Amino acid sequence: MSILQELSDLVIAGNFMKITEKTQEAVDQGLSAQDILDNGLMCGINIIGERFAKNEVFVPNVLMAAKAMNAGVDVIKPLMLEGGITTKGTAVLGTVKGDLHDIGKNLVALMMSSAGIKVVDLGTDVSSEKFVAAVKEHNADVIGLSALLTTTMYEQKNVIAALAEAGIRDSVKVMVGGAPINQAWADKIGADCFAADAAEAARLAKDFVA
Amino acid sequence: MQGRIKYNVMTPEELELMKNRLEDLLSIRGIEVDHAELVAELAAKGAEVNGHNVKFSKDLIKKALSTIPAEFTLASPSGEFDLKFPHPTGDFYVRTNTGAMNYLDVNNDSHYITLDEVAEWTQLINVMENVNYCTLPSTSGEEVPVEAIDVSTLAQVLKHSKKHIWIQPYETENVQHLINIAAAAVGGLENLQKRPIVSFIACGVPVLTFKNMDAEVIYRCAKAGLPIQPCSLPTGGANTPVTAQGTALVACAEVMAMIIMAQLIGPGTPVIATTLLFSMDMMTTYTLQSNTEITMGRLICMQLFEQGYNIRAHSYGTGTDSLVIDEQNMIERTSLIHMMAMSDASVLGGAGQLETAKTISPLQLIIDNEIFGIARRLRRGLEISDETLGYNEIMNGDDKAGFILSEHTMRHFTEPHRPLMFNRDGMAKWEQSGKKTLLDQALDRYRELVAKPVKIDLPEDKVKAIDQALAEAHKALIKGGQQ
Numbered sequence: 001m002s003i004l005q006e007l008s009d010l011v012i013a014g015n016f017m018k019i020t021e022k023t024q025e026a027v028d029q030g031l032s033a034q035d036i037l038d039n040g041l042m043c044g045i046n047i048i049g050e051r052f053a054k055n056e057v058f059v060p061n062v063l064m065a066a067k068a069m070n071a072g073v074d075v076i077k078p079l080m081l082e083g084g085i086t087t088k089g090t091a092v093l094g095t096v097k098g099d100l101h102d103i104g105k106n107l108v109a110l111m112m113s114s115a116g117i118k119v120v121d122l123g124t125d126v127s128s129e130k131f132v133a134a135v136k137e138h139n140a141d142v143i144g145l146s147a148l149l150t151t152t153m154y155e156q157k158n159v160i161a162a163l164a165e166a167g168i169r170d171s172v173k174v175m176v177g178g179a180p181i182n183q184a185w186a187d188k189i190g191a192d193c194f195a196a197d198a199a200e201a202a203r204l205a206k207d208f209v210a
Numbered sequence: 211m212q213g214r215i216k217y218n219v220m221t222p223e224e225l226e227l228m229k230n231r232l233e234d235l236l237s238i239r240g241i242e243v244d245h246a247e248l249v250a251e252l253a254a255k256g257a258e259v260n261g262h263n264v265k266f267s268k269d270l271i272k273k274a275l276s277t278i279p280a281e282f283t284l285a286s287p288s289g290e291f292d293l294k295f296p297h298p299t300g301d302f303y304v305r306t307n308t309g310a311m312n313y314l315d316v317n318n319d320s321h322y323i324t325l326d327e328v329a330e331w332t333q334l335i336n337v338m339e340n341v342n343y344c345t346l347p348s349t350s351g352e353e354v355p356v357e358a359i360d361v362s363t364l365a366q367v368l369k370h371s372k373k374h375i376w377i378q379p380y381e382t383e384n385v386q387h388l389i390n391i392a393a394a395a396v397g398g399l400e401n402l403q404k405r406p407i408v409s410f411i412a413c414g415v416p417v418l419t420f421k422n423m424d425a426e427v428i429y430r431c432a433k434a435g436l437p438i439q440p441c442s443l444p445t446g447g448a449n450t451p452v453t454a455q456g457t458a459l460v461a462c463a464e465v466m467a468m469i470i471m472a473q474l475i476g477p478g479t480p481v482i483a484t485t486l487l488f489s490m491d492m493m494t495t496y497t498l499q500s501n502t503e504i505t506m507g508r509l510i511c512m513q514l515f516e517q518g519y520n521i522r523a524h525s526y527g528t529g530t531d532s533l534v535i536d537e538q539n540m541i542e543r544t545s546l547i548h549m550m551a552m553s554d555a556s557v558l559g560g561a562g563q564l565e566t567a568k569t570i571s572p573l574q575l576i577i578d579n580e581i582f583g584i585a586r587r588l589r590r591g592l593e594i595s596d597e598t599l600g601y602n603e604i605m606n607g608d609d610k611a612g613f614i615l616s617e618h619t620m621r622h623f624t625e626p627h628r629p630l631m632f633n634r635d636g637m638a639k640w641e642q643s644g645k646k647t648l649l650d651q652a653l654d655r656y657r658e659l660v661a662k663p664v665k666i667d668l669p670e671d672k673v674k675a676i677d678q679a680l681a682e683a684h685k686a687l688i689k690g691g692q693q
Contacts, residue, residue: 032419058268058492058664098381100421107495150322150348154356179321179568180311198495 003029004040007072011044014064016071022032023075033079041072045114059107059198066114088115089209091142094122096155098153101148104198106176108144111202117142117209128155128162135163135172142210144201146190147178156181157189173208175201215591217552218517219509227512229518233268235463240265241418245425255474264471272279274470278479278521284343284437284480285405287369287395288372288666293342295482295522295556301589302555304527305584306335307563307650308345308378308411314534314564314571315657322350323570325366330417331562332370333663340582341432341561343374344481347570360526361387361683364408365676368395370665371623373583376439380413384390385410385430387683394675395668399434409437411484414464416442416449428468432476438526439482439557445497454487454507461485461507462514482557484524485511488566499566499590500542509553516554525550527558527585528578533565535574535649536681544581547593551585556584576652576659587627598622654676 001009002155005024011093028037048065051057073080091112095105102124102174109119110121120138122130143163147153156176176191184196191209220228229232242262243249253259256270266274285292293303313323313331328347335344346363354362360380367375368391377392379385393399393406399615402408412427414420419635420428431438442464444450446457465483467644472479488497489504498504509523515523527550532539551560560567600618603609611617631651640646646654668676 054670059495093432100415103445103490103497104495107448149380149490150351151356154351 004035004043007036007040011041011065011068012048012062014068016064016068019061019068019072020075020082021058023072027079028075028167032081032171033206036076036196037073042116045069045116049115049158052053059111062111062114065101066078068111070113071119088117089141089146090118090120090136090138091205091209092120092122092132092140093144093146094126094133094134095124095146096125096152096159097125097147098148098155099149100153101178103146105144107193107198108201110147110179110180110203112144115202115206116207117202122178128159131159132162132168134165135168136166140155142173142175142205144177144195144205147181150180151179153180153185156191160190172206175204177201215552215588217509217513217549218512218513218553219506222234222601225513225518227461228514230672231280231459232463232466232514232564233271233461235418235465235647236271237268238265239418239680241420241464243425243471244422245420245429246274248425248429248475251429252471257474261302264465270474271466271470274473274693275519275521276689277473278469279478279480280520282480283406284374284409285407286372287368287375287407289345291634293374295480297556298592302527302551303342304340305343305557305559305562306331306341306345306378306561307347307567307576308376308559309348309568310563311348311350312348312565313317313347314574316573316653320500322352324345325349325353325362328363328665330660330667331426331570331572331575332367332592333665334575334659335663336370336372336562336666337659338575340579340586341373341575342375345376345559346378353487355684355688356688357687358379358384358470358684360384361391361687362682363435364388364391365680368676369668369673371666372666375408376411377408379423379427381687382426383687384683385423387686388463389434389436389677391428391676391683393551394679395672397412397675403435406480407481408439409439409480409482410439411412412440412461412468414440414442414468416444416460416464418460418464424468425471428471429475432472435476437482438468439481439484440465440472441484441515443486443488446487446501446507447492448497452489452492452499454489454503455510456484456486457489457504458507458510458514461487462511465515472676475582482522482524483511483515484557484559485515486526486559487511496531497531497566499526500546504512505546505549509549510533512550512553512555514554523554524557525553525555525556527551528562528572528581529560530565531566533569535564535571535577539564539574543688547578547581547585548588551589553638558585572656573649573652576655577648578615580631583629586626588611602672 105176109121173192175194181195258265297689314320349363393402412424450457450460489501512523515521528543530539530542561569561578
């Protein structure tokens with residue numbers, strides 16, 4: 001079995017303990033960072049992604065695979081920087097002002113990270129101003145607004161208005177989600193999309209940054 | 211008296227282990243409380259405080275629990291439906307869904323809840339024989355100002371409900387206004403304290419964290435002596451351990467922490483331990499209500515509080531993860547109702563809810579009323595005696611002409627439970643009468659009930675007082691003066 005195949009298998013198995021050593025071994029053998037990433041680590045995460053889409057594996061499998069992949073990426077990061085390899089895009093996420101619920105938002109962050117997207121997680125109870133500042137600072141491609149309550153869902157609308165007021169509405173895709181949110185609401189407030197769950201959010205974000 | 215048939219999911223040794231671990235968590239790890247006044251008073255009462263972290267020694271836990279009232283009453287606005295705890299006959303009480311944001315109407319249209327639908331919902335609850343109290347739905351922010359959803363909904367429910375009301379506040383500053391509005395309905399706070407027609411929800415945020423609003427609920431209600439149903443809503447695998455047992459432990463520890471705080475601040479405050487467990491589906495990440503293990507986790511919680519601490523306990527008694535009134539829905543809710551009816555629970559919640567508690571349906575409420583009738587009968591069980599056995603009739607050979615004319619039959623034939631809307635007839639008559647399904651029967655009953663709505667006959671001065679208290683709440687809460 002080739003070492004790249006071994007790396008892919010370790011990602012699929014979520015074996016983050018062993019992957020550091022194996023990735024270093026690949027580097028020591030003279031493989032390029034690009035080769036290790038594309039034909040080893042990413043190969044494994046893509047297989048897991050396909051299996052997840054077919055309901056063959058569970059969310060923890062995906063997250064552990066992502067953890068293993070990231071452990072491998074840490075080893076080749078210095079080489080990647082030298083070679084000019086970058087991540088796929090940036091998403092700013094947060095639960096809107098007045099709302100402290102974060103399970104769904106945290107899952108979205110994990111799933112987006114698993115998809116290779118850089119995630120800036122602003123946490124909970126995030127004001128419009130903070131969202132706008134983060135989008136500007138990180139030059140975000142996607143902004144994800146989570147709300148669990150009927151009282152806080154209106155804050156999603158306020159964030160979109162604040163983005164428009166700051167003149168950056170057209171430079172970022174706005175994604176909304178949460179228990180009371182549906183497509184009709186997303187349409188009504190002018191969001192770019194509604195994501196029904198974390199996997200869908202990651203898939204949509206991946207499409208946006210492609 | 212408790213039901214005769216009982217699901218004890220823990221052995222005595224396991225129950226003892228749960229109690230020890232719960233008290234270890236509260237005394238060693240402690241809880242995080244975001245409420246300066248409450249924390250300061252807890253320190254004065256003997257809790258170990260370090261910033262937001264509060265720890266309760268086992269002696270302090272014992273002292274706090276000793277002040278829980280053995281008996282109390284949740285009063286009803288009409289006086290017809292007061293709820294005595296413990297239930298005098300060992301039965302359970304039933305309450306409706308709390309906090310749903312969608313209304314699935316009888317035309318199968320699902321939408322955000324309107325104030326008119328809040329009134330309709332409350333009037334239906336008034337006539338549901340097996341539903342004992344109501345809770346607040348979440349009225350749409352397009353109907354009432356967003357900052358005032360809870361106060362506006364409460365005012366509407368108070369104008370219609372004959373039954374006790376369980377309140378879920380949405381903002382810290384709304385808590386006192388909710389108390390004021392409820393007090394207005396009964397002529398003042400003193401009357402509300404004597405006859406609490408409302409009780410409050412306070413929720414923990416797993417693991418063992420209490421945000422300002424919920425701490426405020428505990429603080430204000432304990433000070434006012436108003437009943438609290440402290441609540442934990444953990445999601446196994448997400449914010450609590452993936453096992454139902456671990457999720458049950460966190461839920462029980464959070465609820466116990468709130469009970470301890472309430473008793474230290476207001477000794478004698480009526481409390482009902484409310485553990486509403488969920489789990490995360492590891493394939494879809496959706497939060498589930500009807501996972502089989504998490505249902506058993508609820509049984510653990512009921513046994514822990516009722517048997518382990520002699521504290522009245524409350525959990526979901528019905529509900530589904532199905533989005534509609536379909537076969538999955540009926541299987542999940544009936545299985546859940548029967549299991550919980552056999553637990554030690556004093557309150558079973560969730561009547562009328564679909565979609566993991568996000569939707570309420572008047573037809574489902576009417577059907578749940580029937581299912582809870584069956585569950586009540588199950589909890590009573592069957593007593594064995596010569597009379598119930600019909601021993602003399604059998605021994606004496608009084609069965610020559612069958613039993614239909616026996617005196618024993620005359621004494622007992624009305625006892626079997628007979629659901630009003632279930633088919634109990636043969637095919638020929640069923641076809642003649644329009645081949646009606648349970649859903650058709652529920653729709654018929656719905657139409658009959660909404661044609662003659664039943665609401666509380668509230669005196670004009672009380673209505674005005676509610677409106678005035680609501681106006682004051684709007685003035686204080688609504689930004690930009692919108693009312």
